[in-house]
Amino acid sequence: MDKELKTPPPYPIASVDHALRAATILQMEGDATVAQLAERLGVARSTAHRILAMLVYRDFAVRGEDRVYRAGPVLELAAHSQSLVSRLRATALPHLHRVVDLVGETTNLIVRTGDTVRFIASVECRQALRVGSREGMVFPAHRTTAGLLLLAELDEEELEKAYAPERYRDRPSDRPDLARLRAELRRLRRNGFAVNRERSERGLVAVGVPVRDEDGTALAGLSVSMPSVRYDPHQLQPLVKSLEGAAHALERDFLHQS
Incomplete structure (x- = not known):
């Protein structure tokens, strides 16, 4: 893709x-x-x-x-109102709104399935020049901030399975270089956050942190997206701190509602 x-x-x-x-x-x-x-x-x-x-x-x-x-029957998933994704999205929305109010940029919640990620919630900021809602969109996991964070949770066998060559037989150029990807994921594990500079879309920068369950397993990624002209590397650490605070608050609320 x-x-x-x-x-x-x-x-x-x-x-x-x-x-x-x-x-x-x-x-x-x-x-x-x-x-x-x-x-x-x-x-x-x-x-x-x-x-x-x-x-x-x-x-x-x-x-x-x-x-x-x-x-309906055509849709493969037996979705229902208490599904994990539904509960996670409902719990996250107030926190996404607070992040938007705090940092002034569009905020997203993303989950991973295989080698792709889906944006399950997106709250736009009010600035004239802004990143629009990505809700419902699917992107390659290795090209997104949250996707990289969630891939970093996988062990070697799981990563190999997600990017098995046979899955890319008809689109070999889409398969990432696993050696480079592994090195990047090791850095992300040490940092605890990810920065995406125009990797998924031109003119867009995103910063994200993981959202974990009570066992420490990453359920989703929480990220902010902004036009690259507005990204200031000197503000990265305060931005990460804001995201981590929101992620921890979301984790507590989700645990209490489970």
């Missing part, structure tokens, strides 16, 4: 984008009403209703007697 693929298409089809985002929400987070989907997608309720009706027609969603929509 090349980073250029994340550039918006020249002729975007908003209705398709809304439908795909709605399906992702139902699959990863569980039940939702028309009003909730309308708010998440930023569309009118009538528009959300039409999107959901088409998802139901194509078996991507089902509508219960309570008028609540759920993931």
